[in-house]
Amino acid sequence: MTADIFNALVVRAAEDNAYLRQIEQRSIDDLPDGDVLIRVHYSSLNYKDALSAIGNRGVTRNFPHTPGIDAAGTVAQSRVRGFKEGDPVLVTGYDLGMNTSGGFGQYVRVPAEWVVPLPEGLTLKESMVYGTAGFTAGMGISFLTERVAPEAGPVLVTGATGGVGSVAVAVLAKLGYTVAAVTGKTAEWDFLQGIGASQIVDRADAADTSGRPLLKGQWAGAIDTVGGEILATTIKSTLPWGTVACCGNVASPELPLTVFPFILRGVRLIGIDSQNCPMDLRLQVWRNLAGPWKVAAIENLSRQISMDDLSDNIDVILKGQQKGRVVVRLG
Known part of the structure; x- marks a missing residue:
């Protein structure tokens, strides 16, 4: 892979109202326009991601598509002063992973107003346990x-x-x-x-x-x-x-x-509308989760999977069998 090519889970519409999902190589040039390009280190698996992965048009309108409503990583490029290359950041909610290419790819590009600086007290992985x-x-x-x-x-x-x-x-x-x-x-x-x-x-x-x-x-x-x-x-x-x-x-x-x-x-x-939560409340909740509310041994609430494990785990969550949190490592 070159610096402009990355791996992502891609969901494609097939015949008979079926949807196929597999790991594919994508180009950064294919990502939507945005202020901040983020190299994704971790994501997490949510029920909304699973709905997107089976073609639920109430979640995602257009395919092919990369789900993943969560992403945590480092800034690769930024057009705005508030973020610089190498900054650890996270994105949850807004349109990420719904109709904007999401965190099940190794890069995302999003508007600056969606991006939260990684709160002090959390690692990138811990932020995705949440x-x-x-x-x-x-x-x-x-x-x-x-x-x-x-x-x-x-x-x-x-x-x-x-x-x-x-x-x-x-x-x-x-x-x-x-x-x-x-x-x-x-x-x-x-x-x-x-x-x-x-x-x-x-x-x-x-x-x-x-x-x-x-x-x-x-x-x-x-x-x-x-x-x-x-x-x-x-x-x-x-x-x-x-x-x-x-x-x-x-x-x-x-x-x-x-x-x-x-x-x-x-x-x-x-x-609770966590998708469109105002940024001032969003930042306060993240500070609490990273500080006074942080659970000891937080990773015990989760298990980690790789991109290759995503498809099987999507089936698990759709069956209502997921326990706790599932963190996806995008390495």
Whole structure:
């Protein structure tokens, strides 16, 4: 390979609505225009990446395409004063990996306003242990900790073995919260307890279908990653003046709920949009994740794979079998 040629996972449309993915050589000249060219050292695997890799047009409109909504590496070229060659940086969210060539390639080129300087206290790899999932968890934790103190009662994390959920469990436990973790995977109870969960709630018990508008208050707050009936049950089970932050709809985008939890208990529901988070909040969340919220032995939340392993792991996450975070080394 020359300095202008690099490897990337490329997804191509094929016959019969199929999509093929393989590692190909690409040219830097093929990348979209942008202020900052980044040599990617690490990325991470998210559910949105897997959707892009199977041709989901709600995520990616045009193919061939390189997914990867996360990237961490060093600046190779910069047109702006704020970044210079060799600076360690990361990019999460915005349009990266959706309709802009993403972090599953060894180079990305993006607008300067998408780029975050690597926070002091994190390595490039550690930043991708967090990635979009960890950053999303961090936003939820920001909203929760502003309104709910550890002594207010236990907090609930749904989808706890996933990327967002596992980071949320670990960070909230570090901050002194009593964490109840929802999962349908009994084999992962030891994993969840190992990262800080004090209580395991079976997924079947987390969804109330009685139709009652309110349930017994149990949770001072919650971070929900799944939506649907589980989110509705969580809200109906939240204690007065509690806060629920939500970021997912893998169970359902529907919310079967009345207004009673909000007007009789003062429960607050806050949505998390990590893709378009304003830069001032984005930088604050990253500083927290790198500093006071940083989990000891953070890499225990993840496993590392190579580019050659990506396709198989995309199948794993689509089946709902991914545990914790998957870091992709682009070396």
